[in-house]
Amino acid sequence: xxxxxxxxxxxxxxxxxxxxxxxxxxxxxxxxxxxxxxxxxxxxxxxxxxxxxxxxxxxxxxxxxxxxxxxxxxxxxxxxxxxxxxxxxxxxxxxxxxxxxxxxxxxxxxxxxxxxxxxxxxxxxxxxxxxxxxxxxxxxxxxxxxxxxxxxxxxxxxxxxxxxxxxxxxxxxxxxxxxxxxxxxxxxxxxxxxxxxxxxxxxxxxxxxxxxxxxxxxxxxxx
Amino acid sequence: xxxxxxxxxxxxxxxxxxxxxxxxxxxxxxxxxxxxxxxxxxxxxxxxxxxxxxxxxxxxxxxxxxxxxxxxxxxxxxxxxxxxxxxxxxxxxxxxxxxxxxxxxxxxxxxxxxxxxxxxxxxxxxxxxxxxxxxxxxxxxxxxxxxxxxxxxxxxxxxxxxxxxxxxxxxxxxxxx
Numbered sequence: 001x002x003x004x005x006x007x008x009x010x011x012x013x014x015x016x017x018x019x020x021x022x023x024x025x026x027x028x029x030x031x032x033x034x035x036x037x038x039x040x041x042x043x044x045x046x047x048x049x050x051x052x053x054x055x056x057x058x059x060x061x062x063x064x065x066x067x068x069x070x071x072x073x074x075x076x077x078x079x080x081x082x083x084x085x086x087x088x089x090x091x092x093x094x095x096x097x098x099x100x101x102x103x104x105x106x107x108x109x110x111x112x113x114x115x116x117x118x119x120x121x122x123x124x125x126x127x128x129x130x131x132x133x134x135x136x137x138x139x140x141x142x143x144x145x146x147x148x149x150x151x152x153x154x155x156x157x158x159x160x161x162x163x164x165x166x167x168x169x170x171x172x173x174x175x176x177x178x179x180x181x182x183x184x185x186x187x188x189x190x191x192x193x194x195x196x197x198x199x200x201x202x203x204x205x206x207x208x209x210x211x212x213x214x215x216x217x218x219x220x221x222x223x
Numbered sequence: 224x225x226x227x228x229x230x231x232x233x234x235x236x237x238x239x240x241x242x243x244x245x246x247x248x249x250x251x252x253x254x255x256x257x258x259x260x261x262x263x264x265x266x267x268x269x270x271x272x273x274x275x276x277x278x279x280x281x282x283x284x285x286x287x288x289x290x291x292x293x294x295x296x297x298x299x300x301x302x303x304x305x306x307x308x309x310x311x312x313x314x315x316x317x318x319x320x321x322x323x324x325x326x327x328x329x330x331x332x333x334x335x336x337x338x339x340x341x342x343x344x345x346x347x348x349x350x351x352x353x354x355x356x357x358x359x360x361x362x363x364x365x366x367x368x369x370x371x372x373x374x375x376x377x378x379x380x381x382x383x384x385x386x387x388x389x390x391x392x393x394x395x396x397x398x399x400x
Contacts, residue, residue, distance in 0.1 A: 052249075062378060069337050155337040157337050163375075164267060166288065167267050167268035170288050171347055
């Protein structure tokens, strides 16, 4: 067991940021195709922080945020969280309303376009955005680090950020240790939407993750 | 103090000017006396336990994250786990002059925030609640109020002048226990 927990050197953190940047590029392509208008993602800012320091970055702890939780299975286990503030959530959902009918892609009734009549539909839109972002980032990690990580079905909840995270942090025994925060900014026309992705590897997976990042960086430098 | 505007009181003439507001984070505990206020924000599966000696108006609060059956690696305080937290809280209250036979307990929290259909276990929150109830019973401290379970986060304020515990949740009426 690695007592140091999730500790990355500056070079490794840069390398992780680079992977996330590749992921962001793919996410922008995915969103652009899905929405039929140009979506850009600002180069994501990646931080590795202890859990108590993460919360103030995300939002005022007493205000609600929308959060999509996805369990991770495979070479690295743990949880991913996609977090947006309440106002940003509305912006995101409005943005997704512009998407052409999902029914086409899924071979269902083409009339069933994404509309947001009540909060549950909003939830499924959020879950889908979380799904896409986590998918592209995990693919980027796979491509660089050769780690196979899959995410489970997303679950959405809206509440105070601390209360949403504590169960997962406790379950993963990561309360006092560090987690990866990826700050994303989606830019659509003039609108900027700030979202966060939290990557919480379980205590058992930290070594695997840190070692793979280290090895992949060295392999990259040698090429 | 930032919390003053949120302070709820039974009577508008009550003066909180001399009171301190102490915030307790996960895995911490604090003991103080009237007229102070202890608060804790954003409880999910975590549970807050308060102990109060009404005779001497001394009280304490522990922000507990784990049931007693779970072992923790690395750095942790007695307040992380139900059994050690309650023992530490009772001791700290006694240290301030409170008497064990006059102590009463209240608790709040222990929610399940994400309803995962793939997981049928009761969740950490429910385990925390059970564990704390057992420990209190063993210690002979009566539990006189609780607001636990559900699928929503809570913030609490504990008023040492009255022993009242106010539980707030987003989109819900405040509860006084």
